[in-house]
Structures are given as C-alpha cells and as structure tokens.
Amino acid sequence: MVSRTTDDYIKMVTAGCAAVCEPAFWAGFDRSSAQGFYDYFCQLTEHEPKRAAKFGLPHFTWLCINPKESEDVKLAEDVLAIIPQFLDKPNVLGIGEIGLNKNSRNELKVLEMHVDLAARHNQLILVHTPHLEDKLKGTKLIIDVLKNDKRIQPERCIIDHVEEHTAKLAHDAGFWAGMTLYPETKCTAARAIDILEYYGTDRIWMNSACDWGISVPLAVPYAALEMRKRGYSADWIDKVVYQNPIAFMKQSPRFNLPES
Numbered sequence: 001m002v003s004r005t006t007d008d009y010i011k012m013v014t015a016g017c018a019a020v021c022e023p024a025f026w027a028g029f030d031r032s033s034a035q036g037f038y039d040y041f042c043q044l045t046e047h048e049p050k051r052a053a054k055f056g057l058p059h060f061t062w063l064c065i066n067p068k069e070s071e072d073v074k075l076a077e078d079v080l081a082i083i084p085q086f087l088d089k090p091n092v093l094g095i096g097e098i099g100l101n102k103n104s105r106n107e108l109k110v111l112e113m114h115v116d117l118a119a120r121h122n123q124l125i126l127v128h129t130p131h132l133e134d135k136l137k138g139t140k141l142i143i144d145v146l147k148n149d150k151r152i153q154p155e156r157c158i159i160d161h162v163e164e165h166t167a168k169l170a171h172d173a174g175f176w177a178g179m180t181l182y183p184e185t186k187c188t189a190a191r192a193i194d195i196l197e198y199y200g201t202d203r204i205w206m207n208s209a210c211d212w213g214i215s216v217p218l219a220v221p222y223a224a225l226e227m228r229k230r231g232y233s234a235d236w237i238d239k240v241v242y243q244n245p246i247a248f249m250k251q252s253p254r255f256n257l258p259e260s
C-alpha cells in the first residue's frame with residue numbers, strides 16, 4: 001500500500017475489504033543502507049496505518065529485508081538488528097515476506113537468520129517463494145530450512161506464491177499456503193480457484209499482488225466474483241477469502257478486527 005494511492009483504499013473499502021496486511025518487500029529498487037529500512041519500517045508501522053485508518057481499514061504489517069535484497073549479508077545483518085525494536089508495534093504480525101528469490105547461498109543464509117529471529121521472538125512467518133522455473137526448488141529449500149529449526153511450528157508459517165506444483169508440497173508439510181493473484185502473469189483468479197478445487201480449502205488463502213508495478217488491489221474480491229460464477233456458496237467463498245486469513249493471523253495476539 002505504501003506505493004498505492006488513496007483511490008485504492010476507497011475501492012478496497014467499497015469492495016468489502018475488512019483489513020489490509022502488508023508485507024515488507026522490495027520497493028522496486030535496492031535500498032542503499034540499513035537506515036533506508038529503518039525509515040521503511042517506520043512507514044509500515046506508523047504512517048501507513050494512519051493513512052489506512054482514514055478510510056476505515058485496519059492496517060497490519062510484516063517486517064524483514066526481502067530476498068531480493070538479501071545478497072548483501074552485512075546489510076541484512078544490520079537490518080535484522082533493527083527489526084526487534086519494531087516488533088511490539090501494535091500492527092506487526094510477524095516476519096515477512098522472507099524466503100528466496102534466486103535460491104542463492106547468501107539468500108539461504110539470510111533466510112535462516114530471519115527464521116531464527118522469528119523463533120526467538122515467537123513471530124508468525126510469511127514466506128515468499130521464487131517465481132517461474134526456480135519455484136519448485138526454492139520451495140523445497142525453504143521447507144527444509146523451516147523444518148530444520150525445531151522451534152518453528154508449521155501452522156504458524158504461510159508459504160506464499162504457491163502454484164499448481166507447490167501447493168501440495170507446502171500443505172503436506174503442515175504449512176499454510178498462500179496464492180498471490182496477478183492480473184495476467186503467474187497465478188490468476190481462475191488458476192487459484194482450480195487449485196482450491198484440487199486441494200480443498202483448508203489452510204489456504206489468497207492475496208492480491210499490490211505494489212508499484214501492474215497489480216490489482218481488488219484481486220481477491222474479483223476472485224470471489226469468479227467463485228460465485230462457478231456456483232460456489234457464500235459460505236465457501238467466505239471461508240477462503242475471509243475466515244481462513246483470520247484463522248491464520250489470529251495466531252498473532254496483535255491481530256484484531258472489530259467484528260472478529
């Protein structure tokens with residue numbers, strides 16, 4: 001949301017969105033210092049919640065240095081060192097979106113550092129998996145890292161950007177699975193619903209790709225319309241787009257919706 005206009009907030013509220021949950025991620029450019037991340041974390045924990053509140057939307061966030069900027073391990077160490085001071089902010093749900101981008105050695109090291117940070121502070125984890133041809137290998141590597149840390153409870157982690165070939169992998173290992181909806185490329189609403197039809201609606205959610213690039217903040221409401229077209233009941237749709245995200249995020253004591 002930090003890169004979207006207020007028009008998007010108005011559209012989201014109008015479409016029935018009840019909250020926005022924004023992961024720390026790549027800004028479209030590499031930040032040059034830990035201080036750049038400090039300012040970004042202030043934006044995510046102080047300024048953006050105030051902007052969202054003006055439109056009646058509770059705003060929650062996740063903190064990390066994203067995989068795309070994880071090649072510089074020293075920078076990552078400096079950024080991880082400043083995260084704990086933000087973990088008690090009222091809108092912080094956990095550590096994310098961490099994970100892998102190119103499946104490199106340094107990315108793996110920084111992923112392990114984040115998992116350790118989450119374990120030490122008892123935080124939920126939101127994981128980004130690589131796109132396209134690196135996805136399967138990256139998802140397996142990520143699951144190994146999470147499984148190798150015995151302090152991590154899989155039901156407190158969501159593995160995002162799953163597609164047809166990785167949804168079962170994440171699910172069978174006990175994790176939640178997230179499907180990020182994109183307007184044209186990657187996972188579309190139709191594909192996401194196909195995945196639900198194949199694997200069921202337990203421990204799975206969908207979210208809107210929503211950033212500085214071509215993306216649609218209302219992707220989840222549009223997917224709900226698509227579900228209705230396919231004849232699904234209001235209860236089935238409600239479970240996928242509303243109850244499931246609440247069930248996962250409520251594992252954080254800081255997640256509260258007025259009506260939940």
Ligand SMILES: [Zn+2]
Pocket residue numbers: 097128129160161
């Ligand atoms: Zn991502």
